[in-house]
Amino acid sequence: MTEDRPLVGKLSAFASLTARELSVLADLHRRKRRFKAGVDLVHQGQTDQSAYILTSGWVCSHKGLPDGSRQIVDFQIPGDFLGLRSLLFRTADHNIETVTSIEVSEVQQNDLMNAFEAAPRLAVAVLWAASRDEAMVVEHLVGIGRRSAFDRTAHLLLELGARLKLVGMGTKAGYFCPLSQYMLADALGLSAVHINRVLRQLREDNLLTFQKGRVVFDDFDRLVARVGFDTGYLDHDGPTLREAVAA
Amino acid sequence: MTEDRPLVGKLSAFASLTARELSVLADLHRRKRRFKAGVDLVHQGQTDQSAYILTSGWVCSHKGLPDGSRQIVDFQIPGDFLGLRSLLFRTADHNIETVTSIEVSEVQQNDLMNAFEAAPRLAVAVLWAASRDEAMVVEHLVGIGRRSAFDRTAHLLLELGARLKLVGMGTKAGYFCPLSQYMLADALGLSAVHINRVLRQLREDNLLTFQKGRVVFDDFDRLVARVGFDTGYLDHDGPTLREAVAA
DNA sequence: CGTCGGGTTGATAACTTTCAAATTTCGTGG
C-alpha cells in the first residue's frame, strides 16, 4: 500500500497502471481536507456530494431509520474510498460520519468523471474496487442474517484486524480501535448492552480483549477456528483480468 | 425497459448511449442460454466464471455457511445483471442459483473487457449499475439489522413488487412470486416457521396475502405506511452525471 | 466538583427458534 496515496496500491492490485494513469490518479489527491471526530461528511438526502479518499482516521457509513435507530453499514479505515455511491447518484442514500478526526482527499464529481475520460481503464479499476467493497457488505449481511451475536461480533473485530494489517496498522496481536460499544451495536444489529455481554464472554473465554480502545487477540488461532473466520472475501486478486485489461 | 435487452434500458437511465455503444452492448447478448429451476449458475469457490444478463425467470444469489445454513443476499428478476463480482474476481465468493427456469445471455470475461475497451464509457455505466445493486444490498442489510421480522418481510415483498413493476411484471395490486417460505426465510434471516406466522399476520391484518405463488396487496397504501417503505433507494437517477459523462 | 458519555451488571420481558406433528399442494405415473 503506497503510504501517501493508498488508493494507488489498491487499484494496482487489480491492473498494473501506466505512468499516465498513475498521474491522473495522483491528481485526485489535490484537495486535502481535515474533519473533526463525530461530524457528518455526507448526509442522507443531501445532493451533489463529493467523495473522499481517506488518508488517516476512521469513519463509518450508516443509514438512519424513522424510529431513530440506525444501522452502520461499514467502517472505513485509511486507504478506503468513501462515498462513491453518493457521488454517482444525485442524492446520497446514506450518511458518512467521522469516528475519529480524519484527513481526506476530496474528489468532486467532475474530478472523477474527468479522470475516467483521461484514463478510461481507471473506471474499470474503480469498478473492481467497488465490487470488493460490496463483497464486504455482503459478508456483513450474512453475518447479521445467519450468525449468532457472539460469532458476528468476533467476525467484525477479526475483519477490522485483517484490514488494518493490510495498511500496516494492526498485527496478529491486536490493534487500536476507536469504536464505542454503541457503534459496534449499531453495526451488528444488537443492543449496546448485549455487545457488552458478548465482549465479556470473549474476554472470559480468553479469545480476545477489547478494552480502552484496544483490541487484543488473546488466542488468535483459536478465535478464528471457533467462529469460522475466513478471509477469502477480503483478498480477491484480479489476475485473470490483468492481461485483458492491459491489452 | 427495452423488452429484448433490458440492460440497455437500465444503463440508458444513467447516460444516453451513442449508437456505437449501443451496438457494443447488443453484442453482449450473443450467447443465449437456458437453465432449469433449482440449479447453480455460479458456485462459491469456482474460478473463471461467466456473468449473465437475465432475460426471463428468477434467480437468487446466496452464501453458504459452514453449519449448513445459508443467507440469500438478493433475488434477481428479468433485466438484472448476474454475477458481475464473480467475473471481476478470480474466484466466486457466492452462489447463484436459479429459482425458476430461466433464459440468460452469457457474458464471458473477454466479452466484457473488450466491450469496455471498445466503449470506455460503458465501464462507467456498469459501475453505476453495480452501485445501484449495492444500494439494494445495503437496504437489505439495514432491514435485517434493525427492522422487526414483520416490517422486514413486508419490505422485501414491497421491494420485489416495485422492481417487478419497473419491468412490467407487477402492479399495485400484486405479482406472481415463485419464492417458497424457506427462501424468504433464508433471505430475511428468519426461520421458515416464523415467516409463516408473519405471513399469516399480514393476511389477518388485511395488508397483503401471499399464497399459491401470488402476492396480493390487500391494502397497498396502508402497508407502505405501516412499515415505512420508501422507494428512494431504488430509483436513483444519475442526471448530474449525464453531462459530465456525455462530454 | 458536578456532569456527562461510556461501560457494566442484574432482572424481566419480548421476540424468534426449535421440535414435532398435522395438513395441504403439486407433479407424476397408473
Added chain:
DNA sequence: CCACGAAATTTGAAAGTTATCAACCCGACG
C-alpha cells in the same frame, strides 16, 4: 382422472436468544 409420495405450508408448545429497563461505576472535562 385418480392415487401416491414428496415438498411446502401450517399450527402448537417449549426453549433459547436478545432487548429493554434500571441501576451503578468510572474517568474526562469544563
